[in-house]
Amino acid sequence: MSNFILRKAEPKDVSDILRLIKELAKFEEMEEQVILTEKELLEDGFGDHPFYHCVVAEVPEDHQSSDGYTVIGFAMYYFTYDPWIGKLLYLEDFYVMKEFRGYGIGSDILKLLSGTAVKTRCSSMHFIVAEWNKPSIEFYKRRGASDLSDEEGWRLYAIEKDDLVKISTKTR
């Protein structure tokens, strides 16, 4: 299938984006953790202060998915900052529906975002992958990705809302 386009997401795409987010979370066995709503996606991506940027992959109607969708892949990214090297592009989510894999859509999305990174003066494109997700790790390593957790020992930590509130009220 060579017939697909990649385009910037628009406000009308939020319900497709949320659907694809949930499909990816299901694959990662964490579907119940998705609490984001369409309303939040709309406000956070298309409001005054966008927290993310999004690219969608779309096929023509005659190639729609078995359940009738034409938006069949997405990538969500934003810009982060490394005080040593400056701007980075951070790839938050990247997903192509199962029935549309193997046609180079994922590859093209990755290349598009790499182009965006270079154009916007980013030194690097960063992302996280679960260590059990062998197919994804292979996909990225085949294209030259390096594993900073293995190579340099970086570990991801998170402080959830309740503890965040606790430490914030202790300001002097």
Add this chain to the structure above:
Amino acid sequence: MHFKVRAAAKEDCKDISRMIMELAVYENMADQVKTSHEDLERDGFSPNPFYECLIAEVPDEHKTKDGYTVVGYALYFYTYSTWKGRSVYMEDLYVMPDFRGKGIGTGLMAKVAQVGVEKQCVRLQLSVLEWNKPSLDFYIAKGAEDLTAKEGWHFLRFHGQTLDTLAKEAPKD
């Protein structure tokens, strides 16, 4: 010791740059620092900033032996979780060695947490080097959880030549 935590101003970039280098030296990665204070000024203080920064300042009578009153910083930015929404990511937290143990690191982090809560962020994330025991203890005491251990997350990147190679094959607009 009395100290103040405030939002960094453009003029603070020279101090921030100095401390970034000090932190890199501590992490044994000084040769990897490529940003100048001019880069920090451009990237943090233009209409579309890529980071926010808080600094810790002591009064003149407590200044360092080299004459600095800015003795710590926290650099952070906003990220987005497709599961939970707005998050804040604390990229750097540093207090000069002579000023540790006085609550300055806690004060800086508390202010980042406060900013995050005000912006309706659902969590704060950060990364720590596995050998950095003092930092790990500091964050765990504040409720931080190791998601690399718990959920298996690894940091990956496309950098330099590998990024350029991919970019050259980007689909045309």
